[in-house]
Amino acid sequence: MTLPLNPVTRGDLRSRLASPKVLWVLRLYVAALGVLAVFSLPPEGGRVPAFAETELAQLFLLFQLGWVAYLTSALAAGEIGVEGEKGVLDLAVTSFSSQTIASGKLWTAVLSAGGLVLLSVPLVILVTPALAAAPGVLRALAVMVPLAAPLAVVAAWLPAAVPSDVLRTVVHWSIFLALFAATRWLPEPWILVNPMRIVAAAYGGAPAAWPLALGPYLAAAALGWILIDRAVRAWRRESRL
Amino acid sequence: MAMPLLFALGGVLLIVGLPLWFAVGDGAAAAAPFVTAEIRLGYAGYVVPDVWMPATAVLRSDRNLEGVLEVAAPHPRSSRAARVRAEVHLEASVPRAVTIPAVIRDLRAPIVLRLIEAGRPVAEWRAAVPPGRVVDAIILTLSDRPVGLDRLLPTESRVRIAYVGPDSLPVRFQLYEGVQAVVVHTLDDRRVTPTQLEALSGWVAAGGHLILVVPPGSDLLTRASLRAFLQRDPRAPAPPAAPARVHPWGRGAVTVVPIDPFRPDLSPEGAAVWRRVLSRETPAPLVERTLLDALPQSGGASALVQLLIVLTLGGYLVALRPLTAWSQRGRGGVVLSLALLGAVTAAAVALAAVARTQMTTLIQGAVAEGLPQRDLARVEALGRVVLPQGGTFALRTSGETLVRPLGEADTSLRLGGAVELDGRAAATLSVQGSALISLPVQGSIHVQGEEVTVEIRNRAGRSLRDPVVVHNGRIQPIAVVGAEARVTLAPEAWRDPPPLEVARGVRARLLAWTFGRLRAGAIIDPTIDVTAFLVAWLEEERGVLRWRGPPAPLLLVVPLIGRGDSP
Numbered sequence: 001m002t003l004p005l006n007p008v009t010r011g012d013l014r015s016r017l018a019s020p021k022v023l024w025v026l027r028l029y030v031a032a033l034g035v036l037a038v039f040s041l042p043p044e045g046g047r048v049p050a051f052a053e054t055e056l057a058q059l060f061l062l063f064q065l066g067w068v069a070y071l072t073s074a075l076a077a078g079e080i081g082v083e084g085e086k087g088v089l090d091l092a093v094t095s096f097s098s099q100t101i102a103s104g105k106l107w108t109a110v111l112s113a114g115g116l117v118l119l120s121v122p123l124v125i126l127v128t129p130a131l132a133a134a135p136g137v138l139r140a141l142a143v144m145v146p147l148a149a150p151l152a153v154v155a156a157w158l159p160a161a162v163p164s165d166v167l168r169t170v171v172h173w174s175i176f177l178a179l180f181a182a183t184r185w186l187p188e189p190w191i192l193v194n195p196m197r198i199v200a201a202a203y204g205g206a207p208a209a210w211p212l213a214l215g216p217y218l219a220a221a222a223l224g225w226i227l228i229d230r231a232v233r234a235w236r237r238e239s240r241l
Numbered sequence: 242m243a244m245p246l247l248f249a250l251g252g253v254l255l256i257v258g259l260p261l262w263f264a265v266g267d268g269a270a271a272a273a274p275f276v277t278a279e280i281r282l283g284y285a286g287y288v289v290p291d292v293w294m295p296a297t298a299v300l301r302s303d304r305n306l307e308g309v310l311e312v313a314a315p316h317p318r319s320s321r322a323a324r325v326r327a328e329v330h331l332e333a334s335v336p337r338a339v340t341i342p343a344v345i346r347d348l349r350a351p352i353v354l355r356l357i358e359a360g361r362p363v364a365e366w367r368a369a370v371p372p373g374r375v376v377d378a379i380i381l382t383l384s385d386r387p388v389g390l391d392r393l394l395p396t397e398s399r400v401r402i403a404y405v406g407p408d409s410l411p412v413r414f415q416l417y418e419g420v421q422a423v424v425v426h427t428l429d430d431r432r433v434t435p436t437q438l439e440a441l442s443g444w445v446a447a448g449g450h451l452i453l454v455v456p457p458g459s460d461l462l463t464r465a466s467l468r469a470f471l472q473r474d475p476r477a478p479a480p481p482a483a484p485a486r487v488h489p490w491g492r493g494a495v496t497v498v499p500i501d502p503f504r505p506d507l508s509p510e511g512a513a514v515w516r517r518v519l520s521r522e523t524p525a526p527l528v529e530r531t532l533l534d535a536l537p538q539s540g541g542a543s544a545l546v547q548l549l550i551v552l553t554l555g556g557y558l559v560a561l562r563p564l565t566a567w568s569q570r571g572r573g574g575v576v577l578s579l580a581l582l583g584a585v586t587a588a589a590v591a592l593a594a595v596a597r598t599q600m601t602t603l604i605q606g607a608v609a610e611g612l613p614q615r616d617l618a619r620v621e622a623l624g625r626v627v628l629p630q631g632g633t634f635a636l637r638t639s640g641e642t643l644v645r646p647l648g649e650a651d652t653s654l655r656l657g658g659a660v661e662l663d664g665r666a667a668a669t670l671s672v673q674g675s676a677l678i679s680l681p682v683q684g685s686i687h688v689q690g691e692e693v694t695v696e697i698r699n700r701a702g703r704s705l706r707d708p709v710v711v712h713n714g715r716i717q718p719i720a721v722v723g724a725e726a727r728v729t730l731a732p733e734a735w736r737d738p739p740p741l742e743v744a745r746g747v748r749a750r751l752l753a754w755t756f757g758r759l760r761a762g763a764i765i766d767p768t769i770d771v772t773a774f775l776v777a778w779l780e781e782e783r784g785v786l787r788w789r790g791p792p793a794p795l796l797l798v799v800p801l802i803g804r805g806d807s808p
Binding site: 022 | 547553554557558562565568569585586590592
């Protein structure tokens, strides 16, 4: 019995779960978060005045967001190559429709981000300050998926648009930095589109309008879907000529 | 294009639904105007910042009301506030004065008083300190002629005279913290309650100064409430205050002045006497904030729990291989993977719970300072609460204890109950608690050449552990002291106390800090013939800050009154 998944997604996930490289990536991810979790526990936090003023649980969540967003998009862009995983152009030669391919890459991104978030749950529990803070932590974890997945969908389209590995990596990192760093200089209230701001707002519950900031990310996911769909169609059109 | 449409729909739902969800439940309680209040801060409007001050509300309600009056004093550099709560019972149309201790730290922001009924605020008032009413200290004066004492204070002085009625005398000794002296010129015994007298007595015993104005013909000393203060033989102070008599009272003093300072024709000599009497300095407290620096910085989880957490994380890393492998084996494999993840999560939950219980710690240094010739001890406790961010911490307190935060923290003190600390601001919060406890332990020292004899009378019903005599900055342990003990100390057994720098652990550091304070002669009062101290641990836990963890050690410091010649 198999899970009713998009065939592209199923193939991607099977390749990733079987990959020794991905296993080491996951170990690195869990180890990095684990070290931070251990050192976030009081009383270490109270020893350093700067840390005492910082919400360490929030710091952990922001650190985790960086990992989830990068790993999801790097796997999609092929920056972390996975044996057997097919890119958009590899799939274009198959009989799958362009929409199935686009949807498959989208689901792969969503499930990969969700899986990374799920793997962090035992570690997040260690840094969750108290039961009262649990809703905020859950909101922050949940919001990481819609923040990381759109970036990964666009990243999945990059191999079709940028053939050069080096250039693709540059473009991928540029998008990543633009999203995480450049948005920090946006004026209020636009600064809220910064993913770290969104996670912090989801964790703290303020400003209450933070869900509005997810709009551009949903639009980015839709854009990524369209780009993949068009890239496959264009490639097939060109192949027929 | 079904997927983008689905996302667009989901986006609309998120955009519209989530803000609505977050907006629900923020309804603030509306104040009902059925209760009025007249608010008074400090004494006669004078306020000393950063010390306990009375905040009095005269409440009048249109109906019977049982609730809680809360005073919230904001912190100057943050949105945190220290709240003190007291229960109130109001009868319809009967005014009721409620006094709540508050530490006013931000002089620009108003104090907020809230009346809470059934957990819901029903009325709120704000009271600010008027300009020019912030002073360094206050001299409380009870007189039927409330004028004239001000001229005796130096012009540059930031000490002010507050003329008050007997009703305004505090019922807690801590509320005298900003008071330099209490001058009693006229007093109606019937208007002073035993609780007020007890608080006054406790404050004087702890170092306060009570001044009785007894000009010829005055019958003030016949007042029953004041006679108790004149038990010990008086001493004549040095000129020019010579006509005054000083009766030692614990660490404090009761000065009887036979000159009426309120007379318009006060002589220059009389004024000089009064200036001298009013300028008496309050003895420095034994326990001050340096104790906080001497305490260990943190508690923390035990090594075993830390090891278990690290081992669990290691096990989780190992479990990642089966977890990913099983996930490829269809639905059953996914269920197995989720079960494994659930097991690791459950272990993390258990470890986090144990660790947080251990790490939510109170590191407390508590010293009970025995007051000479009084069967009382002033307990001062400085504590550092280590708690997780966002967590709360509850300390139990006795009725007479007041606890305040020393830094930025949201605190809520229920008088006679508990203190709740909110850890939103920081992982480590410093608190201070003070109380007077009954402790009939007294001692004396007799020095004859090199021979030193100590007598201890312990009627507290609790044994003193590891007693040490501190004399001239050196220490000598003595045998366990019973109810009545007379110990001769060996001249060759005196040694220097251990320095604070090498002490480890709460007990050792508290002891080393105390020896350091006593060596500096910090609490020796010139009006009392104290040359030595007995330092011992009280067997029974009586620290004023208590919590569910292990009891805090309470160090007792008893002054030994000198008898005979000193070397």
